[in-house]
Amino acid sequence: MTRRQWARWGVLVGILWASGCNGGGTQPPGPPTDLVPTGGDRQNWFFNNPLPTVLSVTAVDIDGRAVPGVIVTWAVTSSSGSGAVSPTQSTTNAIGVATTTDSVGSSTTQTVSATFSGLVSPASFSEFATTPPTSAAVSLENFAFNPKNSLVQTGGTVTWTWNDGTAVHTLNFNATDPTPRPADTPPQATGSVTFTFTTVGTYSFFCAIHQAQGMTGQPTVVH
Ligand SMILES: [Cu+2]
Structure with missing residues (x-):
């Protein structure tokens, strides 16, 4: 609204008020x-x-x-x-x-x-x-990704390391995530994956075996 319209509105409210027609909480x-x-x-x-x-x-x-x-x-x-x-x-x-x-x-x-x-x-x-970090590390341990959320700049790397004894886990990415992204892994108890992210966005990964128990995580990639 223009200032003039506001002034007109103020006058209207004033008239309503003067006529005893003020509606308390419902008043405009x-x-x-x-x-x-x-x-x-x-x-x-x-x-x-x-x-x-x-x-x-x-x-x-x-x-x-x-x-x-x-x-x-x-x-x-x-x-x-x-x-x-x-x-x-x-x-x-x-x-x-x-x-x-x-x-x-x-x-x-x-x-x-x-x-x-x-x-x-x-x-x-x-x-x-x-400045955003250029690398991040995620440990698979105690049936969780630690930390759950990480952040790197484009061209930065994220490394996942399996650290859960004999328990096997996978690293899977959501099918709707930006590309390129890491390839899904088979169930494994040892090893690591390092990936260089080149596309800005929010990704979500999970362990296909323990996803229902909350074994999920999220890296964010910024400029
Ligand atoms: Cu798992």
Whole structure:
């Protein structure tokens, strides 16, 4: 809505109020007076990668009620090398929430602001980036993958090592995972597999024998 439409809306609310027709909790919200960060602040992630959680704000009126239809403008406010937000404008939904995706750039700290026309103090987000690891090791032991989750950059390697005595396990990848990915192994009690990941994404692997008991894991590959 434009500011003029908001003003008109305010007048309408005023008329309803004056006529004694205020519906308490069911009363529509007034014009927005603030943006409250409601998701995605203070993430720790990796240089030149999109953050895993989208940034979100909730527009509220003077009484703290969520306001739909507010056009929110997003901007990276830290210096060059700090990545980008997309889209740079989004509109609050039925529950007053607007979102954007955010990629951190080559700076260790990134700040992002969210505002609407006339807002005195924009909402502010701080995000942090480091270099992703180039290798990770996963041990098959005690009928589990340890650690369950690992992360490497593209061109990085993950090594799985069988360390569970005489117990046999397999390493299988989900058929819908990105490619290339490691080939499935037969059941075995010893050995290791090392794979160099070249495709960004989230993969999921499992032991075909003990999957139902939770013997699963997840490597994430980032830029
Ligand atoms: Cu197993």
